[in-house]
Amino acid sequence: MDAFLTSRIISDILAGLTNGVIYGLVALSLVLVWRSTRILNFAQGAMPMFAAYVGMVVFAHELGYWPLVGISILAGFTVGGVTERVLVRHLYGKPEINPIVVMVGFLIVLEGVAAAIWSTTPRGIPNPFSPIDWQLGGKPVSLSPFSVYEIVTGLVVMTLIAVLFRFTKLGLQLRASALAPEVSRLLGVRVGRMLTLGWILSTGVGTICTVLVASNFFTGLTPQVMDGIFAFGFIAAAVGGLDSPVGAIVAGVSIGIILQFVGDYVNSNAIILTALIILIVSLMVRPNGLFTKSSARRV
């Protein structure tokens, strides 16, 4: 049993799962915004990054880890809500390249401002979880207290979002506003607020994800910490289908595991190349994503 748990395959699966949960969270946050406002938010990595800096660096010295996580998430909600109200509002109903361009601009402005204020030096975020892998019979298991923390947090967030959307009145209104804004308004749903809420939730999920990434002893927080992860998250969302939260999560986790194997058995340069190939092939086979009903929408 010990030998099995420390075998190369199980190690890769466990390490891949940890990454995959992160990709799944980014993908989920992209899907939340896409479903409610039909915008692919290219600042989906940068907005949470900014919120994480506010929470983790501005208040870093006074409080312990958990209050900082809380402040970061609140900052994330605020960044999401304010962005929707101030910037995104003007983009509804415009040609589809307009929001892309604006959010790309927002991405570099946020990264630039963050680097100007807090510099590009990585900031470690001290946290209660050890990054050192557990040992079994003298061999590492590729699972540390920190990665368990990541996986559990990711799964909890995903479950909460699912419960919110499936089983609550608010979730019903959120889904209705995304699917049929005009009809929803005729039924008294405050669609404007629902769109804002979609962005708030999405940035909140993104912030939790960023906090996890930044808390990682080996990464730390930098202005560009989410750039590469955003790319993997987008690939997961596109492969799973931008309309499908379940697809985003499943694709995120699977891609995380596949890429771990590629990195281990081929080399680390092949990781993103493989991801790109997965994206291209899956878009050619199922342009709407693997988990979207094919009749749903023409891409």
Next chain:
Amino acid sequence: MIAVEELSVSYGAVQALRGVSFRAETGMITAVLGANGAGKTTLLRTISGLKEPVKGTITLDEHSLVRERPENIARLGVGHVPEGRGVISEFTVEENLRLGAMMAKVNLSDGLNEQYERFPVLGERRKQHAAKLSGGERQMLAMARALIAQPTVLLLDEPSLGLAPLVTAQLMHAIRDLCASKSLTVILVEQNATTALRISDYAVILYLGRVVANDAAANIVADEDLREHYLGKVE
């Protein structure tokens, strides 16, 4: 009671309504009739706030509805069953109804039961996706979804569209009964003038965005000139 005064609405250069005035009395059905493109849908969309008028006023009892948001107008008790029904096909029947009940003051399960009693088909299919319903069943769902919010005003945009004559007749009866039992103000937009006039108290005829007749339904039926000019054949 809904009072519309001098209402003008345009889409860019196209003037869809030009100085429309009429009243829809409480507890009465007011039919709005006219050919394709007369401006009937535009009128309903303006009342429920989806379209902003260029000028004119709309009042519901004492409230002015002009420049009010559609969701607030809905909360004032205006139910709008839009053209093409607006059923959310990705939702189940029950989810559609729950969405309608969002701002109702009554208990959700009471509301649902009331609608399932009125439209038993919906009760049988409550867990099914609305995409699977027939045209008539969708129309029932759309009506039920509007009614579950307990509106005081009901705007119906061509409810008979695509329905068999027998179903249409049943639907018209249902509307008649509802209006009487709940003292609703109903504005009924119809292509099918004959059926609409049969159950209506008043009728307004629109022609190219203007009101060309506004009278008791019986008088309109009696006026042969009017019928010939604007409504085609009415038996």
Next chain:
Amino acid sequence: MQWILARRRVAVTAGLVVVAVVVTALTASSVRDGVALGVALAVAITGVATLTIAGLREAHPVLARAALTVVVLDASLFATYFFSSITNFNLAIGAAMSIVLLGLSFLTGASGQISLGNSAFMGVGALAVAIWANHHASTPIVVTLLIAVVSGALVGLLLGLPATRLRGPYLAGMTLAFAVAFTAIVNSFSSWTGGDAGLQLPTAVTPPNWLSSLFNAQTSLLTVNTMWLADITIVVTGVAFFFMANLFASRTGRAMRLIRDNDVAAELVGVSLPRTRVIAFMVSSAYAALGGALWTLINNSVSPPTYSLALSITILSLVVIGGIGTIPGALIGGLIYAYSTNVISWFTAHTGINPQGNLASQLPGIIFGGLLILTMLFAPMGIVGAVRRLWAKRRVRSAT
């Protein structure tokens, strides 16, 4: 009648040319200046004479565009003769960039698609030139550039295949992933590409002897070399713009605009959606590769980390600020790029921002990003669009 008019025009033009050449030959301080000015004037006069033929634009649009290209090229080449080597270097970098901008501008403006991978396509061209030159040092420049263009187009085809079925957001995301992946891809083939360190050209691009011998012995080699590089770049830019102007106006260009405005309608009139989209994407990639190839020639080396996502975003900003889908917009964008570093350091110097500080180093990104957002919100057709609107307003006002 028309025939006589044409003959008179030819006679007048020839006369003007002769007068100009004689006057310059007599007044110039050296033979070299005389030749330069004489040739420049002769070409300019002939070009303008052609351009001013009434009805030329309608009857022979291609000829009109050719004449315009020749006149602009003539003036720019002549100017490089006087510029300092720093100015010429900036000009060359900016001109090469304007080719890249034109490619993206065409993709976005004509077909409504967006690419965030153009930096990587530039990198493909830049590396193609360096790799080729390291194996076949004696290949003529034109051939090397063509090789870069073809490699850009091929990689564009590869990535563009799924693009045939994708709409804006998916394509933008996919090309972003390509831009992010580029350095890793380069590193996977590091025996060819030199990895992050990149490659040097085995021999620098130098002007032919007849040109160098035109200059005084005192003129530094650097000045002559950068002028030559700027001239090559400007000529290539001229050719690229000429080709694109014709493509814009061609059937393919019209088909693309039709797709952008209404793809269903376009299919109904028989435009092949997949083919047209792939062509647009390939052209844009090929143009990016050409720009990157020129950068390798100008810098004498490639450094793959230059071709990062940040560069792609700068490219997008410049296209949007200049004016999406317009030819002058791409030129304006190139000029802005050539001088942005100078302008920004002037700005830091005059606002008292610490030039070594964090803010100064982030300023380009913040300014480009900010301008990108503001332009898109308030003047979505960029500088060119705004100028055209002002122009139209003034014309209306003066007409009434």
